[in-house]
Amino acid sequence: MTRRIPQARDRGIPDATVARLPLYLRALNGMAERGTATVSSEDLALAAGVNSAKLRKDLSHLGSYGTRGVGYDVQYLIYQISRELGLTQDWAVAIVGVGNLGRALANYGGFASRGFRIAGLLDADPHVVGDRIAGLVVEHTDELESVIKKRGVSIVVIATPATAAQQVCDRVIAAGVTSILNFAPVVLAVPDGVDVRKVDLSIELQILAFHEQRKANGGPIMAEEWPDGVVM
Amino acid sequence: MTRRIPQARDRGIPDATVARLPLYLRALNGMAERGTATVSSEDLALAAGVNSAKLRKDLSHLGSYGTRGVGYDVQYLIYQISRELGLTQDWAVAIVGVGNLGRALANYGGFASRGFRIAGLLDADPHVVGDRIAGLVVEHTDELESVIKKRGVSIVVIATPATAAQQVCDRVIAAGVTSILNFAPVVLAVPDGVDVRKVDLSIELQILAFHEQRKANGGPIMAEEWPDGVVM
DNA sequence: TCGACTTTGTGCATATCTTCACAAAGGCAC
DNA sequence: GTGCCTTTGTGAAGATATGCACAAAGTCGA
Known part of the structure; x- marks a missing residue:
């Protein structure tokens, strides 16, 4: 694994952020289609299903593209995220x-x-x-x-x-x-x-099954862990 | 915030661990089919594509199912993981x-x-x-x-x-x-x-494109960030 | 021009996840 | 038994990620 030496202009965008950028992009595209010109971090976060502080921090890794008191220009942000993800090329x-x-x-x-x-x-x-x-x-x-x-x-x-x-x-x-x-x-x-x-x-189904089982078994406190002698 | 009071037998398995259990399960099933009786954390980790310390810590959340000096019994571990994931039911x-x-x-x-x-x-x-x-x-x-x-x-x-x-x-x-x-x-x-x-x-493709773009642009150090005035 | 108001960008505290490194546990040979 | 060898299970450190809370920066009406 290549050691990450932070550069002067550190372009190391956290993986967790990269994984969410496509989400924001989709939400933004939806807004653009509906003719929305600007959007606040609060509204965009809602549409993308994340917390607004996280959204702002994510976007801050790309640069400072918002306007305080106003929000983000939808078209411009679409462009910036697309460029960062490499979607402006074929x-x-x-x-x-x-x-x-x-x-x-x-x-x-x-x-x-x-x-x-x-x-x-x-x-x-x-x-x-x-x-x-x-x-x-x-x-x-x-x-x-x-x-x-x-x-x-x-x-x-x-x-x-x-x-x-x-x-x-x-x-x-x-x-x-x-x-x-x-x-x-x-x-x-x-x-x-x-x-x-x-x-x-x-x-993905197995992960769902895990949580479903938890819910079915009456919450986090499970009464009997070892119903009876399951032995090697 | 609910303070996590560790229970006698703490049943809170970390999400990251739950997400990997199916991976281990698949690797174990492959081994069972090939007739392997026991496996070390090292070998299982290799087959599942993770680090062996992580594998051991993940399994330790389910209980202490290994034998020091030997490894894990393949069939038994399959059973335990399946049960934990809720796959023993339909x-x-x-x-x-x-x-x-x-x-x-x-x-x-x-x-x-x-x-x-x-x-x-x-x-x-x-x-x-x-x-x-x-x-x-x-x-x-x-x-x-x-x-x-x-x-x-x-x-x-x-x-x-x-x-x-x-x-x-x-x-x-x-x-x-x-x-x-x-x-x-x-x-x-x-x-x-x-x-x-x-x-x-x-x-998933967009995330790949992001990394592919990085590689194409001559490695982690990117020369020119702002080729020319892209302005709002 | 000024002050009220909105919203960003981020320092900091916390939570979660990963990895190292090693003591303790068990098998096995003799 | 005893001692050597292997491998687990885990404490602790480090790395990453999250979320709060607020100063700073900007808009807008008067």
């Missing part, structure tokens, strides 16, 4: 694995509107290769490296079965990709310098 | 919104194997109602309340368009549901006591 994304999930992702409207252009759909199954989905023709995974290079793909989404994920991962990294969004239920091994983010549908 | 889940994503979720194998039983698929579109997906017949959202009550649904997955999400949310809460997994790109307003977890596909 990102070519390839989706590997065109099962149910891959299809859903290909058809998901939320990508294109944020500068993510789907530049390739690939699958190993010959029955799927050639299908037209969301305006693209599915290509065979044999073409993976050439698609990445020819179309300047810099982000790859892995939506393959778990068994194929690591191999796909290795190949895209060898082809120069350093940002991967992984939907396969495996922990990918990657070298330093490669970012992997993971979305796991069943993990 | 959870009835309803999916509202059977578009591309809803279909993908309905067909996702990772649910059933962890005690999540899909008890209902609902959609507002009459063209979709009646379709058979993953062994279930899609029902009309008019039936939402009755499906929840009759089939004992305690977790609802919202995979509708953004515009319909809040309304669906309100209805399922009114019907007694207190755990919601939301895929719609909106911040749901819910009363206290209701848990909402959110999965947002485009947010």
